[in-house]
Amino acid sequence: MSKYFATHHRVNFPMLxxxxxxxxxxxxxxxxxxxxxCLIYGESDYMAFLITVTVTFAAGALMTFxxxxxxxxxxxxxxxxxxxxxxxxxxxxxxxPFLMCSTPLTLSDAFxxxxxxxxxxGATVFESVESLSHGINMWRCLTQWIGGMGIILFxxxxxxxxxxxxxxxxxxxxxxxxxxxxxxxRISQTAKxxxxxxxxxxxxxxxxxxxxxxxFFDSVCHALSSMSTGGFSTRDDSVAAWDSTYIKIxxxxxxxxxxxxxxxxxxxxxxxxxxxxxxxxxxxxxxxILFMYIAxxxxxxxxxxxxxxxxxxxxxxxxxxxxxxxxxxxxxxxENWGSFIIALLFILMFFxxxxxxxxxxxxxxxxxxxxxxxxxxxxxSIHPNSIRSVRINDSxxxxxxxxxxxxxxxxxxxxxxxxGMVLTALNIPLVDAFFSSFSCVSxxxxxxxxxxxxxxFEVIPPAGKWILSMLMLTxxxxxxxxxxxxxxxxxxx
Numbered sequence: 001m002s003k004y005f006a007t008h009h010r011v012n013f014p015m016l017x018x019x020x021x022x023x024x025x026x027x028x029x030x031x032x033x034x035x036x037x038c039l040i041y042g043e044s045d046y047m048a049f050l051i052t053v054t055v056t057f058a059a060g061a062l063m064t065f066x067x068x069x070x071x072x073x074x075x076x077x078x079x080x081x082x083x084x085x086x087x088x089x090x091x092x093x094x095x096x097p098f099l100m101c102s103t104p105l106t107l108s109d110a111f112x113x114x115x116x117x118x119x120x121x122g123a124t125v126f127e128s129v130e131s132l133s134h135g136i137n138m139w140r141c142l143t144q145w146i147g148g149m150g151i152i153l154f155x156x157x158x159x160x161x162x163x164x165x166x167x168x169x170x171x172x173x174x175x176x177x178x179x180x181x182x183x184x185x186r187i188s189q190t191a192k193x194x195x196x197x198x199x200x201x202x203x204x205x206x207x208x209x210x211x212x213x214x215x216f217f218d219s220v221c222h223a224l225s226s227m228s229t230g231g232f233s234t235r236d237d238s239v240a241a242w243d244s245t246y247i248k249i250x251x252x253x254x255x256x257x258x259x260x261x262x263x264x265x266x267x268x269x270x271x272x273x274x275x276x277x278x279x280x281x282x283x284x285x286x287x288x289i290l291f292m293y294i295a296x297x298x299x300x301x302x303x304x305x306x307x308x309x310x311x312x313x314x315x316x317x318x319x320x321x322x323x324x325x326x327x328x329x330x331x332x333x334x335e336n337w338g339s340f341i342i343a344l345l346f347i348l349m350f351f352x353x354x355x356x357x358x359x360x361x362x363x364x365x366x367x368x369x370x371x372x373x374x375x376x377x378x379x380x381s382i383h384p385n386s387i388r389s390v391r392i393n394d395s396x397x398x399x400x401x402x403x404x405x406x407x408x409x410x411x412x413x414x415x416x417x418x419x420g421m422v423l424t425a426l427n428i429p430l431v432d433a434f435f436s437s438f439s440c441v442s443x444x445x446x447x448x449x450x451x452x453x454x455x456x457f458e459v460i461p462p463a464g465k466w467i468l469s470m471l472m473l474t475x476x477x478x479x480x481x482x483x484x485x486x487x488x489x490x491x492x493x
Contacts (some may be wrong), residue, residue, distance in 0.1 A: 014069035021063025028057035038135035048100035053058030117143030119476035121329035122231025124129035148228025157191035233326030259325035259353025325358035328445035360443025
């Protein structure tokens, strides 16, 4: 029987459900953190988390221990399907505290907030986060930290059995980037290595913030949301609430690191600095930041917004890093810097940081591939008989990989445009609609106009929130993982 299923490539739904059951039990374990937080602060929202933990664990246990798959293997199709379904499933159970807390949300708002968290988008429907309980704010930031490195990746780290059950397929479906490098022989070892880097950096950031003007709770929350490049804050004014240059500098450094390929950081941590220093993508990442900083500083000065040293030094650098890394934290109203700054932010939102990081966007790697391929095409138009290959880090990139990058970028633009058009049909202003679509696909969460500085996505109608939620998921899983599920070939035997 198992040979029959394996030969005919039928989707192994029983195994999918069993793995998702394990994942739900893991999610319920994470929910204990905000539950304990509520108990520490004596908040009534502990009941919302207690009920959610119970329901989530029970559902996970039922799926895990009551389903007996006839065979345990999972192929590429199962990897795609599981990855997409898990993110939706996590959001469905993760939104329950928002429905039952002391400041309850509607179903559409709760799902939007949760999906925004897990995809590290950082768009929020709460008009005042300071009115929320400590437990709810902790859960908001924790969802971002879980989703930052990846739900599936964490599972691969704690459930080594998945090495032999479609682990590589799930890894490729969730981890951002064009190609995926195994740091260790086993995929579970690679997952553990990446999560170890992620945890150490998060702990270091938390400690540094705690040393500054933040208390322990705010330090933990901002470490979780910043290292994941999510952008949720415990204050209505975000980081600007502390008016601290120290906090800006610390967050800028760690948001930058959040935009670097974690595989490179892992290698540097093991003593391999050569690959870090000679990485073409990292160099491009640094050049973009430098160029944008000069453009920002000059524009701010020309527009008469250079009111202090900070306004032309750390503030623009902070905004550049928070945008290119798709974090979305704010220290000032960037809309006052002029429309040219908004245009530059569009560019930063589009490309994002490096592949293999926690950032969103199309990724600097793809920009590099596109530019080098364009240069080759221009050269071949003059010398048609010449043979030139795209080289990254002294390695020749296969033509099919370049083609995949071009296809990705085209579809990426089409999805943003389609999302913006649908939102305008819901009577959302044109610029706001396209900016919101752009922001959600890029997983950055910044808003402009009605959703901009001091506002929230609460003004978006319910239908728009469901659309934006799907755009967040599509952007986080880098399009193909989601779109492939809607192709007839995926479901054919």
